[in-house]
Structures are given as C-alpha cells and as structure tokens.
Amino acid sequence: MEKLSEQILYQVIKNRANDSHKGTYGRVLIIGGTKQFGGAVIMNALAAVNSGAGLVTVATDPINFTAIHSHLPETMVMDFNDDLTHAIQASDVILIGSGLGDRLDIVKHTFSAVFAKQILIVDGSALTLVAEHHLPWPKSRLILTPHQMEWQRLSGVSVEQQSFEAFNILAREKFIQKPIIVLKQFHTQVYTNKGIYELPIGGPYQATGGMGDTLAGIIAGFAAQFLLTPLIDTTLAAVYSHSAIADELAHTQYVTLPTQISAALPRFMKRYAN
Ligand SMILES: NC(=O)C1=CN([C@@H]2O[C@H](COP(=O)(O)OP(=O)(O)OC[C@H]3O[C@@H](n4cnc5c(N)ncnc54)[C@H](OP(=O)(O)O)[C@@H]3O)[C@@H](O)[C@H]2O)[C@@H](O)CC1
Numbered sequence: 281m282e283k284l285s286e287q288i289l290y291q292v293i294k295n296r297a298n299d300s301h302k303g304t305y306g307r308v309l310i311i312g313g314t315k316q317f318g319g320a321v322i323m324n325a326l327a328a329v330n331s332g333a334g335l336v337t338v339a340t341d342p343i344n345f346t347a348i349h350s351h352l353p354e355t356m357v358m359d360f361n362d363d364l365t366h367a368i369q370a371s372d373v374i375l376i377g378s379g380l381g382d383r384l385d386i387v388k389h390t391f392s393a394v395f396a397k398q399i400l401i402v403d404g405s406a407l408t409l410v411a412e413h414h415l416p417w418p419k420s421r422l423i424l425t426p427h428q429m430e431w432q433r434l435s436g437v438s439v440e441q442q443s444f445e446a447f448n449i450l451a452r453e454k455f456i457q458k459p460i461i462v463l464k465q466f467h468t469q470v471y472t473n474k475g476i477y478e479l480p481i482g483g484p485y486q487a488t489g490g491m492g493d494t495l496a497g498i499i500a501g502f503a504a505q506f507l508l509t510p511l512i513d514t515t516l517a518a519v520y521s522h523s524a525i526a527d528e529l530a531h532t533q534y535v536t537l538p539t540q541i542s543a544a545l546p547r548f549m550k551r552y553a554n
C-alpha cells in the first residue's frame with residue numbers, strides 16, 4: 281500500500297490558462313437531498329464550487345432550492361422528480377447519492393442515462409440502495425465513496441474483515457467496471473487499477489455529519505476541473521486536500537466543520553497550483 285503525500289497536489293493542481301472559461305472547468309450535476317437531507321447536497325455543492333468546478337447544478341427536492349441559493353447563488357437547481365436525462369447527459373461529472381434517502385427510482389434512471397465516457401461518483405444512500413436492491417452498475421467511469429458500513433453492505437466484507445486489504449481487493453475484483461473505491465475511515469484507503477493508496481493524515485476532529493458529503497463534492501470538483509488528468513490522480517488529490525485542510529484547522533479547533541473545509545479550499549489550492 282502506497283502512502284499519499286502532498287506531492288499528489290503538485291501533480292494535479294495546475295494554474296489556469298488565461299483563455300479558459302467556465303466551460304473549461306467542467307459541468308457537475310449533483311443528485312440528492314430529500315426533504316430530510318437537504319444539507320447533504322448543500323455540502324456537496326459548497327465543496328464542488330469551492331474546489332473550482334466550472335458549472336454546478338443540483339437536482340434535488342424543490343423544498344431545498346431556497347436554502348441552496350442562500351448558501352450558494354453560484355449553483356443552478358432543478359427538481360429531481362423531473363426527467364433528468366438531458367441534465368445527466370449534458371454533464372461531465374455526476375455525483376449521486378448524498379442524502380438521497382429511498383429514491384431508488386432516481387438511482388435507476390441515472391444509471392440508465394449515463395454514457396460510458398462520463399464520470400459517475402456514487403455516495404451515501406445511493407450505495408445503500410444499490411446494495412439492498414442488487415442493482416447492476418452502469419458502464420460509466422465509476423468512483424464509489426463508501427464509509428465502512430456502506431462498503432460492508434455493498435461488498436459483504438464485514439467492517440472487521442476490512443482491515444485485511446486482501447478481502448477488499450477480492451471484493452473489488454467482482455466489479456466488472458473496476459471502480460475507484462474510496463473506503464473512508466481513519467486513514468482512508470483508495471483502491472484503484474494502479475494500486476492501493478493510504479491517506480496518512482486526518483483525524484477524529486472530522487467526525488461530523490456532512491464530512492463525507494463534502495469529500496464527494498471535492499472529488500466531483502477536481503474530476504470536472506482537471507478533466508485531462510488521470511481520474512485516479514484527481515481522486516487522490518481530492519482525498520488528500522480534504523484531510524490536509526482539516527489537519528490545518530485542527531491546530532486551533534476542536535472539531536473541523538465540513539463547511540469550513542469547503543470555505544478553505546480556494547486558498548489551500550492556490551498554495552499548490554503550479
Ligand atoms: N445534513 C445532512 O443532510 C446529512 C445527510 N447525510 C446523508 O444521510 C444518508 C445516510 O448516511 P449515514 O452514513 O448517516 O447512514 P447509514 O448509511 O445508514 O450509516 C449509518 C450506519 O452505519 C454505521 N457507520 C457509519 N459510519 C461508519 C463508519 N465510518 N464505520 C463503520 N460504521 C459506520 C453506523 O454505525 P453507528 O453510528 O450506529 O455506530 C450506522 O449503523 C447519506 O445519504 C448521507 O449522505 C449524512 O451525511 C449526515 C448529514
């Protein structure tokens with residue numbers, strides 16, 4: 281297992297070309313946030329916008345529209361009960377699942393609408409729904425972001441067994457699409473076609489609801505913006521940035537809130553851009 285270092289940030293975070301525009305930095309569609317869990321998509325979107333995605337749209341329960349706009353006038357919104365086919369197919373990156381509750385219909389529709397070349401990040405409730413209903417995965421480029429219980433549901437590997445990486449490797453082999461799997465925990469592990477990476481930073485000051493929603497949003501923002509960089513590297517840089525910011529905040533804070541991590545992203549990224 282290879283330990284991640286800040287080197288990955290220099291590899292991925294590049295200065296922007298003068299002749300670029302918002303379209304250059306990718307279109308992200310975030311799908312999630314039932315009436316109960318609107319906060320999850322707000323945290324997805326705060327992370328995606330602050331990490332530099334060019335255009336972000338949130339497809340969610342309309343009850344969340346005002347709250348989203350009051351946090352982030354930069355985002356567009358749409359009703360996730362409407363037909364999402366066009367919005368899905370017009371996006372570079374789709375993030376589905378944070379706070380999606382029991383909306384199996386939306387997961388099924390999204391999986392049927394995505395193209396093979398698109399990047400689909402599957403988080404939170406969407407992972408649980410796939411596991412419960414044994415849904416087949418789509419052919420798109422896939423990143424899964426389970427916490428340990430979500431990975432247990434998906435793979436059958438118990439939380440205890442997950443400390444033996446061989447079990448996780450075997451479980452990943454069963455996926456036809458060989459997704460990038462971000463197995464979140466203290467010292468998160470990332471399983472990829474290039475190898476397994478361990479995050480040596482981060483800590484329990486990150487144990488607040490919404491921390492994973494924020495990570496998923498950063499992964500989406502990085503993937504959309506650094507579209508020409510290998511997806512494994514952009515994912516690793518997102519995972520590293522998320523906890524590196526938390527570590528910096530933890531010098532002076534007892535807990536590090538998800539929304540504070542997103543707010544710190546633009547200044548953090550500026551230090552590594554080259
Ligand atoms: N503001 C919002 O709108 C928020 C919305 N959110 C959204 O809510 C949705 C549900 O997500 P969820 O993770 O809360 O519930 P679920 O998948 O049932 O897992 C709970 C079970 O798993 C266990 N468990 C958890 N973590 C574990 C770990 N690391 N390692 C091992 N076990 C772990 C846990 O154990 P326990 O806490 O009981 O010890 C319990 O048994 C999801 O879509 C998310 O995006 C949240 O982000 C919060 C903020």
Ligand SMILES: Nc1ncnc2c1ncn2[C@@H]1O[C@H](COP(=O)(O)OP(=O)(O)O)[C@@H](O)[C@H]1O
Pocket residue numbers: 404426427464465466467468482483484485486487488489490491492493494495
């Ligand atoms: N003790 C810890 N040490 C390091 N990171 C942690 C710790 N507890 C939680 N985290 C991080 O917080 C995030 C939690 O993700 P998740 O459970 O999906 O949150 P949520 O769904 O509430 O947004 C992961 O990135 C995980 O690595």
Ligand SMILES: [Mg+2]
Pocket residue numbers: 403404427492493
């Ligand atoms: Mg989560």
